[in-house]
Amino acid sequence: MAESKKRNRHEPRTFIGRFMVYYFVPQYANNVMGLVYIGAAILIIIVGLRGLGASVAGNPLVPEFLLDGDRIGIQWVMIALYIEFVMLFILAFVTFFTPEEPHGKEDKEKADAAGAAQAKININAKEIKDSVDILKSLTEDEVKMIDGYLERFDKISEKVNDINKKNLQALSEMKETLKSS
Numbered sequence: 001m002a003e004s005k006k007r008n009r010h011e012p013r014t015f016i017g018r019f020m021v022y023y024f025v026p027q028y029a030n031n032v033m034g035l036v037y038i039g040a041a042i043l044i045i046i047v048g049l050r051g052l053g054a055s056v057a058g059n060p061l062v063p064e065f066l067l068d069g070d071r072i073g074i075q076w077v078m079i080a081l082y083i084e085f086v087m088l089f090i091l092a093f094v095t096f097f098t099p100e101e102p103h104g105k106e107d108k109e110k111a112d113a114a115g116a117a118q119a120k121i122n123i124n125a126k127e128i129k130d131s132v133d134i135l136k137s138l139t140e141d142e143v144k145m146i147d148g149y150l151e152r153f154d155k156i157s158e159k160v161n162d163i164n165k166k167n168l169q170a171l172s173e174m175k176e177t178l179k180s181s
Contacts, residue, residue, distance in 0.1 A: 020093075021097055024097070028094075039088075054070040
């Protein structure tokens with residue numbers, strides 16, 4: 001009973017909380033962060049151009065609709081400020097509903113689970129190493145056996161060559177004997 005209360009303490013209680021935690025935050029948190037950066041970029045450009053004063057009036061990179069006489073209009077600065085305010089407010093709202101990382105006992109359980117997984121990996125690695133050592137030993141035995149076969153084959157080949165030489169010599173002697181008789 002106490003464990004379910006503890007678990008429920010971190011669960012969102014309202015519809016908007018559940019919507020934000022289970023749907024909006026996992027789906028759109030990065031999009032919100034991107035919009036905040038876009039708003040900041042717009043604000044920096046508009047405030048920077050306003051700060052340059054009359055020197056922006058003749059610049060071809062500055063659109064005419066932004067100018068109020070020879071300076072950037074104050075209404076554009078206010079629009080940029082409002083855009084950035086709204087984006088930061090949305091970011092704050094999303095951050096508020098982003099689930100917290102567990103602390104305390106849950107962290108210890110995760111660390112224990114990670115340790116058990118690492119131990120299992122180490123055991124698997126040891127089993128793999130032992131299997132590789134066995135395969136290596138079997139391979140070395142097979143290579144020694146093949147080398148033995150090759151040595152015997154070489155000896156047999158030498159004997160066959162010697163027998164062929166003796167046969168050729170005997171045939172040659174028989175031919176000589178037949179010619180001389």
